Amino acid sequence: MANTAKPCKLALIQLAVSADKDANLANARTHVLEAASKGANLIVLPECFNSPYGTGYFPEYAETLADGPSVKSLSAMAKDAKAYLIGGSIPERDPTDEKIYNTCTVYNPEGKLIATHRKVHLFDIDVPGKIRFQESETLTAGRQLTHVDTDFGKIGVGICYDIRFPEPAMIAARQGCFAMIYPGAFNLTTGPLHWELLQRARAVDNQMYVAACSPARDLKAAYHAWGHSTIVGPAGNVIETMDENQGIIYADLDLKTMAEFRQNIPLTTQRRFDLYADISKVKP
Numbered sequence: 001m002a003n004t005a006k007p008c009k010l011a012l013i014q015l016a017v018s019a020d021k022d023a024n025l026a027n028a029r030t031h032v033l034e035a036a037s038k039g040a041n042l043i044v045l046p047e048c049f050n051s052p053y054g055t056g057y058f059p060e061y062a063e064t065l066a067d068g069p070s071v072k073s074l075s076a077m078a079k080d081a082k083a084y085l086i087g088g089s090i091p092e093r094d095p096t097d098e099k100i101y102n103t104c105t106v107y108n109p110e111g112k113l114i115a116t117h118r119k120v121h122l123f124d125i126d127v128p129g130k131i132r133f134q135e136s137e138t139l140t141a142g143r144q145l146t147h148v149d150t151d152f153g154k155i156g157v158g159i160c161y162d163i164r165f166p167e168p169a170m171i172a173a174r175q176g177c178f179a180m181i182y183p184g185a186f187n188l189t190t191g192p193l194h195w196e197l198l199q200r201a202r203a204v205d206n207q208m209y210v211a212a213c214s215p216a217r218d219l220k221a222a223y224h225a226w227g228h229s230t231i232v233g234p235a236g237n238v239i240e241t242m243d244e245n246q247g248i249i250y251a252d253l254d255l256k257t258m259a260e261f262r263q264n265i266p267l268t269t270q271r272r273f274d275l276y277a278d279i280s281k282v283k284p
């Protein structure tokens with residue numbers, strides 16, 4: 001596990017998102033600079049922060065990473081904030097095959113794009129009478145897990161539904177990540193049931209920081225986000241959380257305490273992979 005002297009102040013920006021992409025980018029910029037002015041050096045935006053969330057919107061709002069307005073704007077925000085920026089997610093169009101992805105872009109404090117994560121588990125669910133959502137109607141799933149090197153140490157990135165799958169977080173922790181960051185947008189059905197529980201589960205299983213950053217709730221929008229952006233510590237403890245409105249939460253991530261905690265309860269070295277090495281071969 002990376003241990004570093006450089007203090008990491010995390011900010012999650014729970015942004016109000018509208019149908020106006022330029023306005024969303026401007027709103028993101030205002031909040032990123034505000035977080036930086038409060039000392040944050042690792043700043044996170046929500047899933048789908050530049051577009052309304054819905055399969056019908058993705059093709060219309062999708063842009064390429066090479067010359068789309070969102071990447072340009074996010075890069076400038078990171079540079080002006082002098083902070084790492086985990087730029088939520090945007091609908092991305094890949095010009096090579098015209099496929100659309102739900103993609104998180106990550107920038108260093110010089111504004112350089114240093115990583116991209118395409119959501120690997122698409123949100124396809126049907127809870128009769130409550131919520132049906134099929135991202136696969138217009139999106140394609142990413143094909144790799146994402147770990148980002150920063151001055152603070154390595155960070156794993158996932159997007160929303162990715163948090164339901166324990167394996168990427170465990171792989172990230174075993175490969176030295178001290179945190180999993182999930183831009184996400186749960187809803188009014190699964191939010192109260194699972195949003196916090198999943199974050200605490202990923203954190204306590206892997207003794208790492210976990211943070212999930214949601215858009216603010218807008219009851220006039222087609223999709224009603226749960227909100228409640230949350231930061232969880234390596235003991236599975238909720239450090240900061242919030243309601244459904246636009247706002248920012250902060251936490252100092254302390255890698256020394258995390259390392260001590262991992263030493264006190266040494267799960268990583270106690271795992272019995274001789275008993276459960278390849279679970280993909282176990283038939284459900």
Ligand SMILES: O=C(O)CCC(=O)C(=O)O
Binds near residue numbers: 159160184
């Ligand atoms: O897993 C859930 O309940 C919600 C997931 C979601 O909203 C998403 O992946 O965007």
